[in-house]
Amino acid sequence: MAHFTKATSVKDWLNQRLAIEKVEKVMASEYWIPKNINFLWAMGMVLVITFALLLVSGIFLLMYYQPNVNLAFDSVNYTIMREVDFGWLWRHVHGVAASVVFLIIYIHMFTAIYYGSYKKGREMIWISGMLLFVAFSAEAFSGYMLPWGQMSYWAGMVITNLFSGGSLHADGLVEWIRGDYVPAQAFLNRFFMLHVLLIPVAIMGLIGLHFGALRIPHVNNQDGEEIDFDAESKKYLAGDKAGSKVIRFANDFMSKDMMVVAIYLVFFFYLVFFHYDFAMDPVNFDPADGLKTPTHIYPEWYFLWSYEILRPFSTNIGLMAFAFAQVIFMLLPFLDRSPNAVPASRRGLFKFWFWAMLIDMIVLTSMGKVPPIEPFGTIGFYAALTFIGLWILLPIITIFEKKA
Amino acid sequence: MKNKEPLILVIVVFFSLVTYYLVEPFAHSQMHKHVESEGFAYADLPSVKTGDATRGKDLVMGAGACTGCHSIKSADMPAPMDAVSAAAAYGVNPPDLSNAGAVYDAKFLNALIKNPAHALMVEHKFDAAKGQMHPMVAFYGAGGDIDQEVADMVAYLQSIAPKADKLTPKMAFETACGRCHAVRYEKWTQIGETPTFKFKKDALAQKIKVLEYQDSLTKYMGKLPPDLSMYIRSRGEHYIKTFVENPQNYLKGTAMPRVGVNAEAADKVIEYLEDAGDAKRHERTNVGINVMIFMLVFVIFAVLWKREVWRDLH
Numbered sequence: 001m002a003h004f005t006k007a008t009s010v011k012d013w014l015n016q017r018l019a020i021e022k023v024e025k026v027m028a029s030e031y032w033i034p035k036n037i038n039f040l041w042a043m044g045m046v047l048v049i050t051f052a053l054l055l056v057s058g059i060f061l062l063m064y065y066q067p068n069v070n071l072a073f074d075s076v077n078y079t080i081m082r083e084v085d086f087g088w089l090w091r092h093v094h095g096v097a098a099s100v101v102f103l104i105i106y107i108h109m110f111t112a113i114y115y116g117s118y119k120k121g122r123e124m125i126w127i128s129g130m131l132l133f134v135a136f137s138a139e140a141f142s143g144y145m146l147p148w149g150q151m152s153y154w155a156g157m158v159i160t161n162l163f164s165g166g167s168l169h170a171d172g173l174v175e176w177i178r179g180d181y182v183p184a185q186a187f188l189n190r191f192f193m194l195h196v197l198l199i200p201v202a203i204m205g206l207i208g209l210h211f212g213a214l215r216i217p218h219v220n221n222q223d224g225e226e227i228d229f230d231a232e233s234k235k236y237l238a239g240d241k242a243g244s245k246v247i248r249f250a251n252d253f254m255s256k257d258m259m260v261v262a263i264y265l266v267f268f269f270y271l272v273f274f275h276y277d278f279a280m281d282p283v284n285f286d287p288a289d290g291l292k293t294p295t296h297i298y299p300e301w302y303f304l305w306s307y308e309i310l311r312p313f314s315t316n317i318g319l320m321a322f323a324f325a326q327v328i329f330m331l332l333p334f335l336d337r338s339p340n341a342v343p344a345s346r347r348g349l350f351k352f353w354f355w356a357m358l359i360d361m362i363v364l365t366s367m368g369k370v371p372p373i374e375p376f377g378t379i380g381f382y383a384a385l386t387f388i389g390l391w392i393l394l395p396i397i398t399i400f401e402k403k404a
Numbered sequence: 405m406k407n408k409e410p411l412i413l414v415i416v417v418f419f420s421l422v423t424y425y426l427v428e429p430f431a432h433s434q435m436h437k438h439v440e441s442e443g444f445a446y447a448d449l450p451s452v453k454t455g456d457a458t459r460g461k462d463l464v465m466g467a468g469a470c471t472g473c474h475s476i477k478s479a480d481m482p483a484p485m486d487a488v489s490a491a492a493a494y495g496v497n498p499p500d501l502s503n504a505g506a507v508y509d510a511k512f513l514n515a516l517i518k519n520p521a522h523a524l525m526v527e528h529k530f531d532a533a534k535g536q537m538h539p540m541v542a543f544y545g546a547g548g549d550i551d552q553e554v555a556d557m558v559a560y561l562q563s564i565a566p567k568a569d570k571l572t573p574k575m576a577f578e579t580a581c582g583r584c585h586a587v588r589y590e591k592w593t594q595i596g597e598t599p600t601f602k603f604k605k606d607a608l609a610q611k612i613k614v615l616e617y618q619d620s621l622t623k624y625m626g627k628l629p630p631d632l633s634m635y636i637r638s639r640g641e642h643y644i645k646t647f648v649e650n651p652q653n654y655l656k657g658t659a660m661p662r663v664g665v666n667a668e669a670a671d672k673v674i675e676y677l678e679d680a681g682d683a684k685r686h687e688r689t690n691v692g693i694n695v696m697i698f699m700l701v702f703v704i705f706a707v708l709w710k711r712e713v714w715r716d717l718h
Contacts, residue, residue, distance in 0.1 A: 074588075081684065256713075266696070286634070
């Protein structure tokens with residue numbers, strides 16, 4: 001057992017038991033971040049804040065929400081929106097944050113792709129990040145079921161149907177997932193459980209893994225420069241703050257993080273109070289009705305690109321393309337064969353690959369929402385082929401990339 | 405080294421806005437038919453004569469005229485039947501006419517009295533040649549100039565109706581929509597607002613009445629007209645207004661009649677639906693402005709703190 005002395009202060013008392021000074025150093029004041037970064041590096045903190053907003057607003061909503069097919073719709077639209085003081089605020093914060101969090105995730109992802117932050121020891125950061133993307137997608141989908149509106153019901157019907165596997169006709173699997181032949185009480189209850197317990201717990205664990213994965217390879221910088229963190233941090237601690245290539249996480253980097261967060265929150269709350277419709281589909285304000293299929297069924301905007309990879313093909317090919325789209329980003333560190341971990345602008349053909357991928361995903365997103373009439377059907381079909389083609393091309397163009 | 409942040413910000417904002425434009429305004433313009441409002445002008449209906457309310461009163465109150473079926477509570481004319489029996493007889497309870505002059509457009513009322521199925525745009529449902537008579541009997545004239553007589557009746561209804569500023573959202577909704585549509589978030593049923601009962605058996609008796617009424621209405625309309633509690637969020641003001649103006653524009657062959665409200669009453673109906681489905685809208689705007697001010701102040705402090713910390717780092 002360790003030796004304890006009579007404490008001289010509360011801080012000393014805690015220090016002997018929890019080593020709070022050491023923790024503070026490891027987590028904040030001597031957690032070294034490269035100085036050569038731009039505001040895109042603050043997206044992690046923006047995501048943490050958005051997740052906190054989702055968690056807090058979700059806790060308040062959970063106090064009044066009723067996971068029952070007869071009560072769910074009214075518990076949201078009447079009890080929370082009308083009866084509970086500021087219930088409307090929590091709901092709009094939750095709904096808008098659920099949509100905006102994906103915008104930030106996509107910015108965060110494309111930042112990592114552009115700057116090559118998934119290479120040379122940073123593979124686990126990328127993989128844990130993609131696992132977070134999967135977990136957030138499941139969280140968003142399960143949450144979308146809860147108001148039990150028309151889109152909840154029919155999106156639940158369509159997405160669970162995917163598990164029948166087309167010609168495999170695994171209808172038993174679909175029934176097992178639903179707990180019924182159609183989305184009903186058992187379905188709502190289990191998605192409620194997933195949304196408020198299992199997936200949030202998984203997300204919090206994955207956030208821990210994602211942060212942990214950063215410790216050894218350190219944060220990347222905007223020139224892909226390899227920094228000797230030990231030497232640079234000694235320089236900083238010796239007083240040469242301007243000459244050192246690294247800065248403390250707190251308060252140096254955090255002050256910049258918080259500046260970006262503050263500007264982001266202006267945008268976020270503008271959406272919450274004055275422009276929330278994009279995040280709360282009108283169709284979902286009609287109560288679920290299994291006898292009345294909505295004219296257009298489409299997922300929320302952040303799933304549209306993968307939906308459009310499914311849609312233009314026949315059932316079996318579409319499902320295979322869809323499955324491909326779900327896993328392929330995870331494999332990015334291994335499909336990119338280039339030894340260079342530098343920004344895309346200095347990487348030859350990969351530069352064009354990056355912008356082509358970004359634009360193709362926006363085209364897919366757009367075509368995923370509009371009805372599959374011409375010319376949208378054709379545009380969507382070729383955009384889906386382009387998506388698959390780009391991933392097949394990636395190892396080929398990167399293997400010939402010259403060492404920068 | 406050159407500061408690339410402004411350029412990066414422009415690129416991020418540009419691609420975000422392009423995506424927003426494509427999935428919201430553009431996609432919705434492709435999914436939904438756009439119908440321009442006609443401004444509640446009812447241009448397809450003929451223009452009307454100036455009426456005389458005194459003569460109109462005799463026609464409205466006369467034997468076999470309006471009050472044979474309609475109540476006028478403000479003129480102490482009770483309904484001949486209760487709502488449930490009336491719905492069993494006609495399919496839907498004929499409206500009380502106290503507010504009709506304020507809620508309905510004058511041209512529409514004139515046309516309605518002369519040919520209900522035509523004014524209501526439900527001729528596809530009521531074809532006299534096939535013996536499908538509209539439950540409201542057309543007025544065939546009292547012996548004089550029928551156009552003048554109808555104008556007199558409308559003038560009388562307008563004379564007893566509340567002035568525009570006295571017409572509440574609830575009155576407008578009840579007269580125009582409330583006999584077919586329930587709004588459960590406002591405790592509104594097709595037979596009126598559900599009171600609070602002391603005894604459960606009274607509450608159940610009321611519920612049975614509502615169900616009986618709804619059964620008749622379902623038979624009459626083909627399906628039970630939807631509850632409108634959340635329509636302000638699920639359909640929005642523009643859709644509701646243009647739908648009410650001419651339901652056939654959106655749903656060819658629908659049993660929903662043209663309602664014939666005037667522009668002011670349409671605004672009142674919208675207000676009623678906003679109170680039901682978007683009750684906290686004023687609070688939202690007020691809180692929103694305060695939060696925006698707070699956040700802008702927060703930005704100023706955040707920028708100052710960052711500059712303070714980074715002064716030594718450059």
